[in-house]
Amino acid sequence: MVLGADADEPLPGIEAIRDVMDLRFASDAPSLIAVLPGAEALFLWRAPRGQLEDAWDAAGDLEWIHTASAGVDTVLFPRLIDSDVVVTNARGIYDPAIAEWAIGAMLAFATGIHRSIVDQQHRRWTSGRTTERLAGSHVLVVGPGPIGRGTGTRALALGMHVTMMGRTSRPDDTFGAIVASDRLVEVIGEADFVLDALPLTESTRSMFDARAFAAMKPSARFLNVGRGATVDEGALIDALTSGSIAGAALDVFETEPLPDDSSLWTMPSVIVSPHISGDARGWERDVVDLFVRNARRWIEGEPMVNLVDKRAGHGASEPGDTSTE
């Protein structure tokens, strides 16, 4: 059995599976190719996009891949999708922290804390401006997976109005209904905040484009905790520049790290976060523990948790849900 990626960094809790699994580590492409033959399971801790695809010819014995990420867009490739290899992910580990980040970002805008922190860097005491109430404002959450739902329930608790959007229209106990995403441009104009909590799939790529931003309120802010490529970043920058939307808080980007020359860095209405919204202290241990639990189930022949729908490109444990780190 193989544990993918860096063996040099400690994987807290991994020892718990050594009694029933032979662990091998691979931290780069050559070592991955060397240890893959004979390996039946692969724990993808961290690996550049394409590394596993390049080594796929050596993966003939592989039955199961568990990834430490919640998003699987960087994990999946055609030969893996077409194979019988089962994929599970870290769905659920990062979600509550990401939901707190999304609420925190909305509050940073509404309460003026974002502006205060920026002004503080210049010793500017800018009283006389007014803030906004979060309660009574309206958030459109696009992506009704655990992150979207976790943000939505917190938003309701703080007195916000929540519209939850997913692939298909259906009733929902918490949010009244899930609105189908083909109505995005029609309903986006009602929202004070728009949260992108989408996985990256063929159908979500560039879902937030010039047309969507043009339909937003000029006073509204856009938040992204999904994947950078679900947004046409050029169109977002245009919308921010022209004032057709009022701000953005972004934890993910088309290119990460965000390039030095991106104009997002210096826009006064933008919060740039370095893809850390899910990395609450202890996340490494939680991810490894989940792998260990799934590994015991796999060995015992029991159903594993967090099965990925490889063709849809996201978690499939709850039908209709979409989630991503």
Add this chain to the structure above:
Amino acid sequence: MVLGADADEPLPGIEAIRDVMDLRFASDAPSLIAVLPGAEALFLWRAPRGQLEDAWDAAGDLEWIHTASAGVDTVLFPRLIDSDVVVTNARGIYDPAIAEWAIGAMLAFATGIHRSIVDQQHRRWTSGRTTERLAGSHVLVVGPGPIGRGTGTRALALGMHVTMMGRTSRPDDTFGAIVASDRLVEVIGEADFVLDALPLTESTRSMFDARAFAAMKPSARFLNVGRGATVDEGALIDALTSGSIAGAALDVFETEPLPDDSSLWTMPSVIVSPHISGDARGWERDVVDLFVRNARRWIEGEPMVNLVDKRAGHGASEPGDTSTE
């Protein structure tokens, strides 16, 4: 009847009382002395500390003062306290926005958004750091008035543990109990966040001193939405410098605007906010509407709302409560 302070700025909604009140405006000390004689009611929109005290000899006909602030420490002085003049305040107008600010500040620290905004000013992509979960953390709220309670209920809804502290120990339906503030140093060490939501009175002056900060967890943050003078600011700066506490978010200060040479401006773990946490869009109208409602009650001889306990120095409409803007 007199409307204190600036007549030049629009007071949205004040026209509603003109049918039963003769309105005079005063924007400085000489005009205040000129219009006070004969005035039975005074609406203190904004006035420097001491202005009314200096004009008090001209206030012989005064029966009622309504202040646009929630805190009354800048309004009260010995001759007013000893007089029969009734004082009412704007309690309740600013509270929900301030509670949202307090939650936003805690989330700014926990989610790493504060650090991200600062790093963004230098185009620094600082991934690899971990964030914290707000849920499961512990906030000590000192001052169980509307601001403290509003913050506490939101904190509970987000999964935090809440200890509510007031002058006296007593049971409480929402928080289980109010802990007496003479136990501050004893219990402050349990908290990840400490919120000062105190009015400024003789008993709260410098309540947060070197001894209180020394008893806090080194990982804990201090938040102040009460009054600057409830904190020994020098002791707070020492605690931040030595690392005996991890950060602070401050909307009020001993001296406002915060002087240019204050070291709080440049501390990387401090959020400086220019006393705007309560100023949500529309607050002026809400404050005037409250005055108008109270003015009609006063004219009709009905009980007014938001009576101030002049000797205690804070709102008295709910026994045991303390509140402040």
